Amino acid sequence: MNFILNKYFIHLSEGEIPKYLLIEKHIKRLIDTNMVEDRERLPSIRKLAQFLNVNNITVINAYKKLQAEGYAIQKIGSGTYAKKKDIHKNFNREYSKALKRIFNEEIVDYVDFTGETPSGEFFQIDFFKNVLNEVLDRDGAKALICQESLGYEGLRSSISSVFWNKKVDKEDILIISGAQQGIDLVSKAILNINDSVIVEKPTYSGALSVFKWRRTEIFEVPIEKDGINMDKFEKILRKNNIRCFYTMSYFQNPTGVSCSNYKKIQILKLAQIYDFYIIEDDYLSELIYDNSIRYNSFKSLDNNDRVVYIKSFSKIFLPGIRIGYLIPPKRFKESIQNSKINTDISTSSIMQRALDLYIRKGLWKNYIETLNCAYKKRYIHMEKCILKYLRDKVEFLKPGGGLHFYLKIKENIKLNSVNIFRQGKDRGILITPGLLFYKNALEGKNYFKISFSHTNEEEIEYGVKILSEIIK
Amino acid sequence: MNFILNKYFIHLSEGEIPKYLLIEKHIKRLIDTNMVEDRERLPSIRKLAQFLNVNNITVINAYKKLQAEGYAIQKIGSGTYAKKKDIHKNFNREYSKALKRIFNEEIVDYVDFTGETPSGEFFQIDFFKNVLNEVLDRDGAKALICQESLGYEGLRSSISSVFWNKKVDKEDILIISGAQQGIDLVSKAILNINDSVIVEKPTYSGALSVFKWRRTEIFEVPIEKDGINMDKFEKILRKNNIRCFYTMSYFQNPTGVSCSNYKKIQILKLAQIYDFYIIEDDYLSELIYDNSIRYNSFKSLDNNDRVVYIKSFSKIFLPGIRIGYLIPPKRFKESIQNSKINTDISTSSIMQRALDLYIRKGLWKNYIETLNCAYKKRYIHMEKCILKYLRDKVEFLKPGGGLHFYLKIKENIKLNSVNIFRQGKDRGILITPGLLFYKNALEGKNYFKISFSHTNEEEIEYGVKILSEIIK
Structure with a gap:
């Protein structure tokens, strides 16, 4: 026994630093130097306390702190296990560091296929400047x-009339600081620790992070060309007490899939039967290029x-x-x-007022039309380029809208997306790379x-041509 | 036995709604109608399952859901207990509803002693407008x-030179959307569920809320005229594994107390010995009226x-x-x-740029000087009024700065602060009322x-005169 415990030996002199530390x-x-391996079971509290000649509580506190630092996981009834940082985190770091470096140094000759949002090149700054001055x-x-906890009333009322035809009351609208904050707020208000959520697989990494931080159990349901796989979805619902389902209803990030009306109605029915809530992240539904796609949130x-x-x-x-x-339930x-x-009291008031006036003056509508026109051209062109240069190397679905394509590397190709x-x-x-969008990055x-x-x-x-040279 | 269980009887027909629901x-x-009282132990899983003739898992799911809704608490090894909303929440709701109503209806003839921030009456909007236009x-x-995750570089560099004399590097500064968000971010990054934190007693309710939501154990240490009671502080540190101490170092909210240099140094020493972190919320240190107070964060x-x-x-x-x-460790x-x-990707870029230019042009400094001058007059006047009208009714400490006084109702007065x-x-x-600032509101x-x-x-x-008429 002591043979196994030996590496845990440490000389505990009386001093200012508490023993558990x-x-x-x-x-x-031991974990950092691989003397204790990832997922290796640590000695039981009693055994280690005996071995080191300390009270049980000292070892308990030490293990508690290891957990707090992310170096251990406790499994109820089974003990405490060592933990190393996972591959997801590692690649995530590599990816964001690379991007940060490039953008911070403002290296401009990159072809940047990572954009998540419009670039601003079509935005008429003078219009906005006038609006801002008018507000002031x-x-x-x-x-x-002003700090309005629901948000600026004028903007809420614009949203109600312009985007919801007054079917949603302005008192039922909460202004937030972007969608990421929305997911964070909902997760704090609705999800408890150890609750279970379902996400699409793959899904937006920012949502995965929030759910992980909230310590929820995450179930993934594979996405098909018209939305999630309903059989697998129901199977999870039957076996688990699910609290929320997080979904991007149009041009899902990353797959580009839009959920069909039929599946939407099915999912809403299931929500009632199994008592769960749907978090709908409607992030790009303004950009529909395929006329057969109808907008129904x-x-x-x-x-x-x-x-x-x-x-x-x-x-x-x-x-x-x-x-x-x-818009909450x-x-x-x-x-x-x-x-x-x-979380942050309220969202910056002046920007809400400017956006409100921008919408009221019809400038929003014009801008979205400009974007639609410009991005549709690029969408068609990118599809052509993929077919021209990458036809033998990747498979993909046509999203019919949004800002990106999601490509699957064909099985005969040996390169993966990190390469x-x-x-x-x-x-x-x-x-x-796709790694960012899965609970298990390798998928x-x-x-x-x-x-x-x-x-x-x-x-x-x-850019696509260079990619075709890389993917051999 | 069945006599006690009787009230739990429910007819469970086969249907679309799952039994656990x-x-x-x-x-x-039962809880809402007081048939089951607050903190009453619910039947054990096994017994209720037997009694209702269902599987254990059905009852487990039902209890899990009760917990999620805040209607029950599980105590490991002891069972599940009913839970009612607490007095803190109730009064909090009454207070914020009252304020919301008054401010939303813009009833202007109130004397508003609830202000937490400067009112803007001394702010020169034209200066700011010019700055904003210059930025655009x-x-x-x-x-x-731009979305800069650390925040706009120019502002970070202004902060580094103007407020920290370059002793803090701009790369070590993170721009956030206000102090409330700061507390929320730190609590997500540093605190784990079931970690322990120490707060001053009384303390800012927004911080209490964040720590409660994060499910931490909160210890309160009473505040004295020069900061927290050090004996009680150390006693807690010795007995518990404390992760953080949250403090407002100047003109503490609500007491107005500033922590002495001596206590600051002691607390920093203890932080090293007991391995905890100090969350310093420096919210009003610009407003010092008493020349004997020196600024040392x-x-x-x-x-x-x-x-x-x-x-x-x-x-x-x-x-x-x-x-x-x-500024994180x-x-x-x-x-x-x-x-x-x-939490929200980044803070609005344009406002950061405007604030940066505002600071660089020296406008910030001028504005703070104006505020200092104006509020010092009010401070002196309010103290005079309290002494004139409320001397026999309340006790208080002179904060020497900040924006408020914290009054203790004398013991011979029967009215409490809710009245x-x-x-x-x-x-x-x-x-x-003081209720908002304590873990146990009644204190x-x-x-x-x-x-x-x-x-x-x-x-x-x-206002003070009317208060003296109310407090008899």
Whole structure:
């Protein structure tokens, strides 16, 4: 026995530093240096306490701290296990570091296929500047002082009439600082620790992060060309007490899939039967290029108060303004509002006022039309380029809208998407590997995403051509 | 036995609604109607399952759902207990509803002693408008498009040189959307569920909310005229594994107390010995009226990387712009930055750029000087009024700065602060009862806070006079 315990030995002198801290630091070092391996079971509390000649509580505190630092996991009834940082986190870090470096140094000759939002090249800054000045002349210091916890009333009322034809009351709208905050607020207000959520597989990594941080159990349901696989979805619902289903209803990130009306209605029915809520992240539904696609949000089909609707203005409009809105189910209205107050009190008032006036003047509508026209051209062009250069190397679905394509590397190709990312980076092309979109990162190794929001037609052609040279 | 279980009986027919949901709804009704009392132990899983002739898992799911809805608490090894909403929540709701109603209807003839931030009456909107236009002319669409996860570089560099004399590097500064978000980010990045934190007693309710939501164990240490009681602080540290201590170092909210240099140094030493971190919420240190008070933040005294420094620009400058910054300990830099990304990606870029230019032009400094001068007058006046009208009714400490006084109702007075709040409201005076600042709300029933940020000298005199009529 002591043979196994030996590596845990540490000399515990009486001193200012509590013993449990010395023990914790020692075990951390064992894990960092691979003396204790990932997922190796640590000694039981009683045994280690006996071996080190300390109280049980000292070892308990040491293990508690290891857990807090992410170096251990406790499994009820089974003990405490060592933990190393996972591959997902590692690649995530590599990816975001690479992007940060490139963007911070403002290296401009990259072909950037990683864009998540419009680039601003079609935005008429002068219109917005006039609107901003009009707001300051109209509202004075009020525009900078007010903290409205639901958000600026004028903007809520614009949203109600322009986007919802007054079918949603302005009092039921909460202004938020972008969709990411929406997911965070909902998760704080509705999800408890150890609750279970279902997400699409693959899905937006920012949502996965929030659910992980909230310590929920995450179930993934594979996505098909018209939405999630309903059989697998129901199977999970039958066996588990599911609290929420997170979905992007149009041009899902990353697959580009839009959920069919039929499946939407089925999912809403199931929500009522199995008592769960649908978090609908409506992030790009303005950009529909395929005329056969009709816009029907889950929210507009919801008769049973089951949908949390989240809309980002940052995604489609101006990423830097950080504004979106959320329509909660009535029963969660108060708790989601409190969640907002606890998170950041309220969203910047002046930007809400400017956006409101921008919408009222019809400038929003014009801008979206401009974007639609410009991005449709790029969409068609990117599809052509993929077919021209990558036909034998990748498979893909036509999303019919949005800002990107999701490509599956064909099985005869030996390269995975991390290789393509790294080689691409060296040759001036940035792509988003599929790894970011799965709970288990490795499932995404044969997929990557290319977006056309930050690239003109010439760059699209050049970038796809280089990709075809990399993927052999 | 069945006699006790009888009230739990429910007819479970085969149907679309799962049985566990029917059971959960039934028990909820029992709690709502007081058939099951607060903290009453619910039947054991096995017994209820037998009694209702269902599987154990059905009851487990029902109890799990009750917990999720906040209707039950599980105590490991002891069972599941009913739970009712607490008095804190109830009064909180009454208070914020009253304020919301009054402010939304823009009833202006109230004397508002609840202000937490400067009112904006001294703010020169034209200066800010010019700055904003200069930014838009200089940066164009970039000002609206950029998402910088650390925040706008120019602002970070201004903060580094103007507020920290370059002793803090701009790369170690994270721009946030106000102090409330700072607390939320830190709590996500540093605190784990079931971690323990120490707060001052009383303390800012927004911080209490965040720690409660994060499911941490909260210890309170009473505050004295020069900071927390050190004996009680150390006693808690010795017995518990404390992760963080949350403190407002100057003009603490609500007591107005500033922590002495001596205690700051002691606390920093203890942080090193007991391995905890200090969350310093520096929210109003610009407003010092008593010349004997010197400004030394915990952060500036910290040699061991123990302090998370949070500074709100919203509090002192413009509440509606929602900007602040955070200086993390180096070891948490990455996790707090990720926490920001997961929470709302980044803070509105244009406002950061405007604030940066505003600081660079020296306008910030001028504005703070104006505020200092104006609020010092009000401070002196309010103290005079309290001594004139309330001398026999309340006790208080002179904060020497900030925006408010915290009054203790003398023991011979029968009224508590909720009574005063309610009667004040009816007579057009708004105060903040102490209840909001304690973990156990009732401990605050003999205290209330009056702020002079939204009231001129005439209103101060009138308001305090009315309060003296109410408190008999």
